[in-house]
Amino acid sequence: MSTSELFRTPPRHAPQNVEILGPLRSGRATSRAALAKATGLSPSTVASRVEDLIAQGHIVEVGHGESRGGRRPRHLEIRGDAGLVGCIDLGVDRATFGLIDFAGNLVGERHLDLDIAAGPHDVLSFAVAQLVDMVEQSDVPSHTRLRGISVGVPGPVSSTTSRIVAPSRMPGWNGVSVAEVVQRDIQLPVVVNNDANLMAAGELLDADEAAAFANQVFVKVGSGIGCGIVSGGELYTGSNGWAGDISHVSVPGAAAVPCSCGRTGCLDALASGNALVREMQLAGHDVHTVEAMITLARDSHPLATRLLRNAGVMTGGVLATIVNFFNPDRLVLGGVLADSAVFVAGVRSTLYADCLPMATEQLTVEVTRHQGTGGLRGAARMFLDRVFSTEGLPPLTPAP
Amino acid sequence: MSTSELFRTPPRHAPQNVEILGPLRSGRATSRAALAKATGLSPSTVASRVEDLIAQGHIVEVGHGESRGGRRPRHLEIRGDAGLVGCIDLGVDRATFGLIDFAGNLVGERHLDLDIAAGPHDVLSFAVAQLVDMVEQSDVPSHTRLRGISVGVPGPVSSTTSRIVAPSRMPGWNGVSVAEVVQRDIQLPVVVNNDANLMAAGELLDADEAAAFANQVFVKVGSGIGCGIVSGGELYTGSNGWAGDISHVSVPGAAAVPCSCGRTGCLDALASGNALVREMQLAGHDVHTVEAMITLARDSHPLATRLLRNAGVMTGGVLATIVNFFNPDRLVLGGVLADSAVFVAGVRSTLYADCLPMATEQLTVEVTRHQGTGGLRGAARMFLDRVFSTEGLPPLTPAP
DNA sequence: CGCAGTTGCTCCAGTATTGCATAAAGTTTA
DNA sequence: TAAACTTTATGCAATACTGGAGCAACTGCG
Numbered sequence: 001m002s003t004s005e006l007f008r009t010p011p012r013h014a015p016q017n018v019e020i021l022g023p024l025r026s027g028r029a030t031s032r033a034a035l036a037k038a039t040g041l042s043p044s045t046v047a048s049r050v051e052d053l054i055a056q057g058h059i060v061e062v063g064h065g066e067s068r069g070g071r072r073p074r075h076l077e078i079r080g081d082a083g084l085v086g087c088i089d090l091g092v093d094r095a096t097f098g099l100i101d102f103a104g105n106l107v108g109e110r111h112l113d114l115d116i117a118a119g120p121h122d123v124l125s126f127a128v129a130q131l132v133d134m135v136e137q138s139d140v141p142s143h144t145r146l147r148g149i150s151v152g153v154p155g156p157v158s159s160t161t162s163r164i165v166a167p168s169r170m171p172g173w174n175g176v177s178v179a180e181v182v183q184r185d186i187q188l189p190v191v192v193n194n195d196a197n198l199m200a201a202g203e204l205l206d207a208d209e210a211a212a213f214a215n216q217v218f219v220k221v222g223s224g225i226g227c228g229i230v231s232g233g234e235l236y237t238g239s240n241g242w243a244g245d246i247s248h249v250s251v252p253g254a255a256a257v258p259c260s261c262g263r264t265g266c267l268d269a270l271a272s273g274n275a276l277v278r279e280m281q282l283a284g285h286d287v288h289t290v291e292a293m294i295t296l297a298r299d300s301h302p303l304a305t306r307l308l309r310n311a312g313v314m315t316g317g318v319l320a321t322i323v324n325f326f327n328p329d330r331l332v333l334g335g336v337l338a339d340s341a342v343f344v345a346g347v348r349s350t351l352y353a354d355c356l357p358m359a360t361e362q363l364t365v366e367v368t369r370h371q372g373t374g375g376l377r378g379a380a381r382m383f384l385d386r387v388f389s390t391e392g393l394p395p396l397t398p399a400p
Numbered sequence: 401m402s403t404s405e406l407f408r409t410p411p412r413h414a415p416q417n418v419e420i421l422g423p424l425r426s427g428r429a430t431s432r433a434a435l436a437k438a439t440g441l442s443p444s445t446v447a448s449r450v451e452d453l454i455a456q457g458h459i460v461e462v463g464h465g466e467s468r469g470g471r472r473p474r475h476l477e478i479r480g481d482a483g484l485v486g487c488i489d490l491g492v493d494r495a496t497f498g499l500i501d502f503a504g505n506l507v508g509e510r511h512l513d514l515d516i517a518a519g520p521h522d523v524l525s526f527a528v529a530q531l532v533d534m535v536e537q538s539d540v541p542s543h544t545r546l547r548g549i550s551v552g553v554p555g556p557v558s559s560t561t562s563r564i565v566a567p568s569r570m571p572g573w574n575g576v577s578v579a580e581v582v583q584r585d586i587q588l589p590v591v592v593n594n595d596a597n598l599m600a601a602g603e604l605l606d607a608d609e610a611a612a613f614a615n616q617v618f619v620k621v622g623s624g625i626g627c628g629i630v631s632g633g634e635l636y637t638g639s640n641g642w643a644g645d646i647s648h649v650s651v652p653g654a655a656a657v658p659c660s661c662g663r664t665g666c667l668d669a670l671a672s673g674n675a676l677v678r679e680m681q682l683a684g685h686d687v688h689t690v691e692a693m694i695t696l697a698r699d700s701h702p703l704a705t706r707l708l709r710n711a712g713v714m715t716g717g718v719l720a721t722i723v724n725f726f727n728p729d730r731l732v733l734g735g736v737l738a739d740s741a742v743f744v745a746g747v748r749s750t751l752y753a754d755c756l757p758m759a760t761e762q763l764t765v766e767v768t769r770h771q772g773t774g775g776l777r778g779a780a781r782m783f784l785d786r787v788f789s790t791e792g793l794p795p796l797t798p799a800p
Numbered sequence: 801c802g803c804a805g806t807t808g809c810t811c812c813a814g815t816a817t818t819g820c821a822t823a824a825a826g827t828t829t830a
Numbered sequence: 831t832a833a834a835c836t837t838t839a840t841g842c843a844a845t846a847c848t849g850g851a852g853c854a855a856c857t858g859c860g
Binding site for chain 4: 431432433443444446447467468469470471472473474
């Protein structure tokens with residue numbers, strides 16, 4: 001069964017309710033007037049759409065906001081109990097599961113170890129079982145059901161077929177349609193995206209009005225290296241879906257470490273968490289995770305510190321090219337290595353050294369504020385945006 | 401006087417006539433039905449807008465097209481005699497001038513030597529005088545007047561202020577508003593863009609329907625190196641306007657040649673036309689232009705060939721990172737060096753060697769089809785798109 | 801307290817767009 | 831040659847959006 005069958009095909013020019021619900025969900029707007037400003041729609045249009053959404057039971061009016069010198073705004077909220085999105089953020093050796101309600105609240109969260117090499121069927125069956133269990137264990141109202149599943153995977157996802165293509169870290173997953181596999185276990189709409197793309201989308205959620213239309217590059221450095229691009233406030237995935245691949249850029253002047261792609265000296269083979277841990281092991285240190293290594297560096301372990309800093313420098317060097325080319329106004333660092341101050345300092349110093357001054361003048365370089373849950377939040381956003389891009393879900397019962 | 405004063409400020413939600421005129425001007429559509437397909441608008445909407453545009457005198461119906469198994473399409477054309485755009489493509493030591501009518505036809509063209517270091521006032525006064533002279537000399541109908549001026553410059557143009565910022569090849573132009581300077585000589589609307597961006601826009605003009613929404617990277621390698629980005633069929637200029645700057649990317653393993661930006665080993669300092677000519681001179685060859693060097697390489701001159709090939713390899717190496725990151729479906733090479741088969745081969749070989757196979761699988765790498773006039777055509781497009789983004793110009797006299 | 805000023809929301813006439821039904825004008829097939 | 835089909839264009843009722851007028855509700859000032 002294809003994914004699209006579980007999504008309603010909407011009328012061509014129906015109101016794009018995501019325009020209203022998006023700012024509401026992210027808290028970027030909480031009243032009709034604020035929505036009009038945030039969306040650029042006229043106050044009349046906003047009023048009319050809000051009225052419809054209230055009638056359908058998606059939005060409720062809850063009291064008033066503060067006056068800013070005039071009439072107080074009537075506070076609007078998405079009804080969280082309208083449904084749940086099951087979010088799965090798959091890593092290579094671990095996974096994060098989350099339940100996010102239609103208002104965007106994370107109402108449940110689990111972090112578990114998991115070997116992605118066990119293959120699509122085992123991994124996804126386990127994941128779905130986790131989500132179902134989480135719904136049963138949760139204390140959401142009984143009518144708040146799971147309405148769909150959003151999956152992030154550590155590999156390239158084709159934008160045309162939604163299949164995973166040539167994933168270097170996911171043996172056995174090449175050509176797999178995650179939606180098809182999941183839908184053998186549970187009959188729900190499924191969306192799939194690359195994990196770095198989801199984190200990039202998640203990063204936009206609590207951005208203010210201006211940043212919501214920003215050009216942004218999100219770099220995830222964990223066991224591997226990934227990158228999500230936001231152009232004009234929307235996720236940019238390129239012509240085929242694998243835009244943002246910076247793993248296999250050659251690092252100038254680096255050692256010829258062999259890479260999974262068949263070449264040597266790729267950024268991923270030199271600066272990823274996996275690469276660093278292996279370097280530590282080669283030097284005789286009994287380290288098995290990046291986290292352990294970062295802890296060592298915090299305690300000023302010389303080799304760990306040097307490796308992390310160097311990884312930051314190499315990553316920053318690649319990002320300098322990207323920043324010159326893409327001219328973003330925001331660069332966000334995520335993934336485990338973003339927790340390492342040494343790594344981040346390495347990125348920053350190289351970036352400012354190698355970029356044109358004009359390119360970095362307006363650029364902010366930050367560490368993500370949602371370590372751990374950014375991917376889940378982005379996953380929910382992608383699902384909900386798709387579902388509500390029109391009136392994809394049936395009208396709900398009116399608010400109590 | 402600011403540019404905007406010479407552009408009409410349009411009503412907020414008027415029909416975007418550029419949607420109709422764009423495909424018509426580029427020849428991507430020539431009938432109502434084709435326009436509906438190209439724009440995604442409904443047939444009724446297209447019919448209504450076309451009717452308006454005919455009434456305003458912008459479009460004429462001229463006979464019929466070929467039947468494709470049904471009723472023959474009624475052929476639509478833009479009235480070329482509605483006006484002229486004066487296009488100026490400034491280079492460092494030469495300039496190209498063009499007159500392009502509102503139908504997109506190049507009705508006049510001049511190539512002249514010119515030293516950009518003479519400064520904004522002298523250069524632009526000369527340029528405007530050329531355009532005025534070209535109009536007088538041309539045999540367009542007397543009512544076909546110059547309606548605006550579109551300028552391309554070999555340096556970064558701020559997207560917020562339209563001023564030239566920190567141009568390394570344009571001494572005396574820093575902070576200059578080209579529109580202001582031009583408007584001292586002639587009272588017409590003026591738009592300014594970076595030259596590589598204009599060439600990228602020009603490359604889209606005769607693209608087919610699919611390619612018109614493509615993600616495309618245009619690389620201009622002439623005396624300097626520039627790059628224009630097209631995302632989803634629209635010019636992408638980044639947050640500040642200088643997206644696409646690849647001149648100052650460090651080339652791995654290259655000589656530490658000093659660059660105008662203050663660093664060493666930049667692509668521009670190694671692979672640009674200027675750099676190559678200087679290398680030839682250092683080796684004792686009496687060569688003063690890139691063109692001469694390309695001619696030598698065609699005759700198998702060893703050093704010229706080696707330098708050109710090497711420049712291609714270095715450029716291709718940088719572009720590999722860009723292609724992995726941006727995942728375009730089209731990469732177009734322009735500028736003088738694109739005339740050199742050796743250079744192009746160098747780019748291609750490195751690109752296919754250094755990119756991920758998935759990134760190049762669907763990628764086409766081409767040489768521009770409009771050497772010389774691509775910038776002019778792009779300049780006209782940018783001007784006309786802006787003017788007709790609504791009914792910016794007054795209704796014309798009805799067609800004769 | 802009254803009144804001006806501000807902010808939030810609603811009502812309404814006018815315009816833009818759409819889907820569908822229909823007509824127009826061809827080609828192909830039997 | 832008639833019937834069936836294709837493609838192109840138009841007419842019309844329904845829907846969506848907008849700007850602006852006007853109402854509602856609140857603040858602050860004299």
